[in-house]
Amino acid sequence: MPNPVSPPAIRHLPAITGFGCVSPLGCGLPSTRQALREGADGISDVRLFSVSSFRAKTAGQVVGCAFENPQGTRAENLLLPAVREALAFRPGFLPEIVIAGTTSGGMDFGENFLRGHFAEMSPRDARRWVRGYGLERPVLDVICRLGIQAPVRVVSNACASGTNALCLAAGLVRGGVVRRVMAIGFDALSELIFAGFDSLRASTEEKCRPFDSARSGLALGEGAACFLVEEFSEVPAAGVLATIPGWGLANDNYHLTQPNPDGSGPRLSMQRALADAGWSTVDYINAHGTGTAFNDASEAAAIRAVCPSVPVSSTKGMTGHALGAAGAIEAAFCLLAIEGGFLPPNINLRETDSGLDIVANAARPARIRRAMSNSFGFGGANATVLLEVPR
Amino acid sequence: MSAAILGIGCVCPLGRDWEAVQKGLSAGRPPETTLLPGPPGHPSLPAYCVPAPFEFSRHPRLRRASAISHFACSAAAAAVAESGPLPPGRSALIFAASDGSVSYTRRFYEEVINSGAGSPLLFPETVYNAPASHVAAMFGIDGPVLTIVSDSTAGTDALATAMDVLRSGEADRCLVVASEEADWISCDGARRWRLASGGASSSHRAILSEGAVAMVIGAGSPGDVILEAIHPGLTCQSSMQKCLEKIFCDLSAGRPPDAAVLSAACTFPATAEESALEAVFPGLRRGSPKRLAGEAFAVSSLLQCAWARQEILDGLARRVLVSVLGWSGQAGGAVLTSSSSEG
Secondary structure, X not given: OOOOOOOOOOOOOEEEEEEEEEEOOEEOHHHHHHHHHHOOOOEEEOOOOOOOOOOOOEEEOOOOOOOOOOOOOHHHHHHHHHHHHHHHHOOOOOOOEEEEEOOOOOHXXXXXXXXXXXXXXXXXXXXXXXXXOOOOHHHHHHXXXXXXXXXXXXXXXXXXXXXXXXXXXXXXXXXXXXXXXXXXXXXXXXXXXXXXXXXXXXXXXXXXXXXEOOOOOEOEOOEEEXXXXXXXXXXXXXXXXXXXXXXXXXXXXXXXXXOOOOOHHXXXXXXXXXXXXXXXXXXXXXXXXXXXXXXXXXXXXXXXXXXXOOEEXXXXXXXXEOHHXXXXXXXXXXXXXXXXXXEOOEOOOOOEOOOOEEOEOOOEEOOOOEEEEEEEEHHHEEEEEEEEOOO | OOOEEEEEEEEEOOEOOHHHHHHXXXXXXXXXXXXXXXXXXXXXXXXXXXXXXXXXXXXXXXXXXXXXXXXXXXXXXHHHHHHOOOOOOOEEEEEEEOOOOHHHHHHHHHHHHHHOOOOOOOHHHHOOOHHHHHHHHHHOOOOOEEEEEOOOOHHHHHHHHHHHHHHHOOOOEEEEEEEEOOOHHHHHHHHHOOOEOOOOOEXXXXXXXXXXXXXXXXXXXXXXXXXXXXXXXXEOOOOHHHHHHHHHHHHHOOOOOOEEEOOOOOOOOHHHHHHHXXXXXXXOEEEOOHHHHOEXXXXXXXXXXXXXXXXXXXXXXXXXXXXXXXXXXXXXXXXXXXXXXXX
């Protein structure tokens, strides 16, 4: 149905009724849950392409995940099992729209196409690579394979994309525009992006250590997560995994690649999210926490200002930074933490200058009802989403 | 609340502002073709380019930005000049692109291939939301700033997202900008996909183009042109014609429009689009700026909306259907109407 021009006077509560996750910690929720609780290190030497000319040599890579379509992009093959896993929660779920967040879509095919101009490239391969490189293509291929007929909207807001997708999906349900949405975040490791972060010297040559006083940079990662979002009152209580009571977006306009050191962008997105939900605090914060000097300092300043005593962890020391997938993966981690009664650890921490209650190195038992997940990206994009387990 | 189009800005090969673009469209002459050189052993390919040099501003944020950001800022400035200032703290930006900063992306990756490392000056500008970041900084937008990427439907997806943001109360005004830059690698991709021509434009091959279109949307007043409906789109997995017929029926809501602005001119799905329109609204007057302006994906769909708005402002129609088709097989559309005929 076309969008109505006038705003509806309704405010529904968006609920998550299914989710799936593929990350360097596991292909699917059971293995991911265990690895998350154990503080597993999902970072390893890069095998997908040569890193001999780069400073950084490691990344979080998805391993042990059977690729259903070897002819497809890596992104499609990471996304497909996450979507399947989410749909298993609600057999027959037919989304009215799919909202996806990604930064690079089928970038591996784009790389092949460009490289093909400096080598041999058959016309057939060229067409396949051109067809597959667009950001929307992995999503279209996955939903087509699963027999889903729905419009696809792709948001590419750098590293906030996955959280943006979840917020947009929740917004459509809350506004009564649709009743069932699939929200996705995905990104596959690619040479171009790896070279990019290496060129900026944002990647670390050693361990990724979010919030450590001597942190030296991020490790890239990859993966996908998928959420089924529906209107709370239309779902049997037992089918509701969590609700999305609020979210906040903010843009800090400071610099294309660096956050404002005063933390104003992250602070505003967190404050807007809390105000949106009518909350004053949460039980746990999954931080963006990339492990770069500027990002972690800015985010820590914001958290100290908004929720100073809340336990915080960045899970990127375990997974690497999955860019457009990160927000979605980390929201999935929040759901696993809520369900499992533990705070995921912030691994590789030796000493912190953050002034925060960091969940250092080992998971902490905890009863979480309200969680916050932060995602911040290039361009000053800041997004915060809140999750709550219903009573 | 009405979602009215309060201002429009445009820069494209036909002109550097909306008035010049209209004149170019009325004159019926396509812009001059530029031949973009390819790598050794590959042919030069035609494109419609904004005459160089084009520098919107020497603002520090644009110091290293590529053409796509300059186009976006230029169109945005014109749209805001028409609409009036964006309300501080109550504005959003929705940016749309299909190929994004393709020129810097190609250059960066060529450097990686050839020398093992790419320039840190290029990489940040390759990120899809870099142009949006620059536009937001220019206008001090600290609310939602989102970049929507897809095939040509990115333009209408961006309008739909803007409507969602306005509806949610997160902003009172939304700046919607689509921008693209022409590059040889895009032309070659489109040529191999049989979307674009390797030579002159023909009935089934488009010439790729570049530029930007911006719109400010928000609460309107009598006389404004209204975005009556934006279709969320469909993914056409089987028949494109049937898909479009459904979209046209959904959008018209039982009231036939006075005119249609078509999307597929000069590309292979043109027959399906024409047939769908004929099946739903036989004999409806139709046109398409793409025949002259070329194919610029996300920009083209907003250019179609700008054309539809002008038809209404000029009194040529009261209600106009915009059809949008993308090369990924997605389709969408919009209906624009005069505020006096709404309802």
